Amino acid sequence: MTDSGESIPLPVDTDTILAVLNHEDPAIALATSIVVFHGLTSGQVRSIQLTDIVDGKLALPDGRIIPLADPVRARLTVWLDHRAATWPNTLNPHLFVSLLTAGRLSPPGHQFPWHKAGISAQALRNDRIIQEIQATGGDARRIADLFGIGVESATRYTRTLDPDLL
Incomplete structure (x- = not known):
């Protein structure tokens, strides 16, 4: 925390990230990869529909088009195969379905x-934004645009560049 009581986002241990990226559950592996590589929120991940992904690109409701990273595309293929085998008759339009939602149309x-x-x-997501902050040298405007957050929120992440705050 800063002197003003504001929390500073912290990075996640690399081994923890690798464990969930390579999880045996393909839903976990895919959802994790979407957040780790593209910084989407949980709500954005849950709301992705099958038709939002075309030719390896994800269309977000805010108009941004995200070319999916190769590791995400690989996990997407595994998940779609699993989804089709597990729920072959589901009409649920969402990318992610579960036992509870396969028979519904909800996320x-x-x-x-x-x-x-x-x-x-x-x-x-915090970890991903911190990585981008470090890569850009703290360009809050770029972070705001890339992750769909306000400049004030992006500025909070720039505080991770000060090693005295960690």
């Missing part, structure tokens, strides 16, 4: 798949 619950993964999407 999975807020805890899916993070509870089983043992890590929050927010922690992974």
